[in-house]
Amino acid sequence: MSLSHIAVVGPSGAGKDTLMRQAASALPDVTLVRRAITRPADRGSEDFEPVTEAEFLRRREAGELILDWQAHGLRYGIPRPHGAQGHAIRLVNLSRGVLREAASVLPDLSVIHVTADPETLAARLVARGREAPDEIALRVARDARLDAAGLRVITIDNSGALAQACAAFNAAVRELSE
Numbered sequence: 208m209s210l211s212h213i214a215v216v217g218p219s220g221a222g223k224d225t226l227m228r229q230a231a232s233a234l235p236d237v238t239l240v241r242r243a244i245t246r247p248a249d250r251g252s253e254d255f256e257p258v259t260e261a262e263f264l265r266r267r268e269a270g271e272l273i274l275d276w277q278a279h280g281l282r283y284g285i286p287r288p289h290g291a292q293g294h295a296i297r298l299v300n301l302s303r304g305v306l307r308e309a310a311s312v313l314p315d316l317s318v319i320h321v322t323a324d325p326e327t328l329a330a331r332l333v334a335r336g337r338e339a340p341d342e343i344a345l346r347v348a349r350d351a352r353l354d355a356a357g358l359r360v361i362t363i364d365n366s367g368a369l370a371q372a373c374a375a376f377n378a379a380v381r382e383l384s385e
Contacts, residue, residue: 212240212313213383214301216353217321219346220331222365224253226321226376227298233377236295236384243272243284249337253300273312276305285309296384306355317359317383319376323366359383 215223231237241256243266248257258266263282266272272284285299301309303320310316323331325347332343353360361379365372 211295211315211317211384212297212299212309213380214299214306214309214313214316214318215321216301216303216306216318218323218328218349220328220335221321221323222331222369222372223300223321225369226363226365226372227253227300229373230298230377230380233373234296234380237380238297240285240297240299242300243282243286245282274301274305274309276302276308278302278304285313296380298380303353306353306358310358318353318355318361319379319383320353320355320360320362321372321376322362322364324364327366 215227217223227239231239243256243258245260245263267275273287275284328347363375
């Protein structure tokens with residue numbers, strides 16, 4: 208079974224984790240890559256591995272991470288795949304800023320860019336409760352340009368009904384994995 212990776216990118220609050228979870232549940236050959244992040248675990252968030260700064264740096268130096276980056280005062284890492292994966296398609300929640308580097312280390316990388324209108328993003332970030340209002344305003348105003356030259360990209364607007372976004376996301380996963 209060949210292994211392919213689909214990077215899922217987009218602004219905070221766009222609903223990337225929700226769409227990824229439902230795709231992994233609905234599509235038989237899809238699995239989620241569990242990121243290591245230097246922040247405490249929190250309910251309702253993505254399923255990630257919380258690690259200390261020291262542990263993160265140890266893993267990076269030991270070559271256990273195939274990709275890592277910093278954003279919003281945190282470190283994010285993608286573990287190196289080991290052995291047979293059992294799934295042909297791996298969904299990876301990535302930063303838009305590391306797509307070029309990711310393309311050099313992840314086989315057959317393509318991209319799903321999840322977006323939502325600014326009002327929807329702001330409302331979701333407020334509901335999440337992790338950032339102060341001024342931090343939310345900065346995140347929503349952040350430039351959302353995507354530098355994915357040479358990669359197949361499908362954009363999904365997740366501003367409306369979740370069922371519609373889920374159907375579009377699943378169709379994008381199927382199309383990109385063909």
